[in-house]
Amino acid sequence: MSAAPATGSAPRTRASRPKPDAVLMGAVEVALHAAQETAEHPSDVGEHLGATMDADRLVSHSFACTMRGYRGWHWTVTLARAPRAKNATVCEVELLPGDDAILAPEWLPWSERLRPGDIGPGDVLPFQPDDPRLEPGYTPTGDEEEDRVAIEELALARVRVLSPEGRNEAAQRWYEGSHGPTTPGAIQSAAGCGTCGFLVPLQGALGQVFGVCVNEWSPDDGKVVSYDHGCGAHSETDVPAHPTDWPDSAPVINEMQLEIVEQVVVPADAEQAPAEQAPAAEQ
């Protein structure tokens, strides 16, 4: 562990090096007491690590810090002495990180800390006037056909539109992402999106590689997919035939011996009829 406190002062030359001060260098107990008073518990202050001359009659004593979570930190107590005085006076007590101290990451403004996916409902990103992903939109030229294509077909009549850099970034991100050709589902699919009836191609240059899946049965419904992506809901693929243990022909019912008996339905009043029609008894 380094015994030198992190004073931040510039290195001294031999000529400007302060004179050793025996009173201040020897006032370890004074410095220790000051550090223990500042710490939450006296036991938070450990062994004496050393002392350095900061200036004439100005010395910093270092003590190890024994608090949990403060590995590599040390207490620094700066003592001073008036000219011709024999007593050390405490100037300040600090807890400073050493070379191997665990420190928090360097602070960043929130606008630089944000990552894609962090934006929630109601959040607003700061405006970026020089966003390299954008460039000025289309300005009508007066050429009727040219303006019609740019404004109506390509929708370029906006303040800013996608720049080549923004387009390339998006294309690379999409192609390497979960809707490109390298996903497990795409690799196992029997055919690619390029031949699927549920693909709606994008406009412009991105339309050469990407379209939107509009099949509600697909896990990619509503997502931008590459033409060589794919899934099991492709419009032209079918379920593969599986072998079965059941016989192909001769339905089971043919194995049975059936005796077909014609059922005769007797009307409800049929039993009365013979009696009424019976011949009269012989006399």
Ligand code: SF4
């Ligand atoms: S249904 Fe499947 S194969 Fe068809 S476009 Fe959507 S993801 Fe591609």
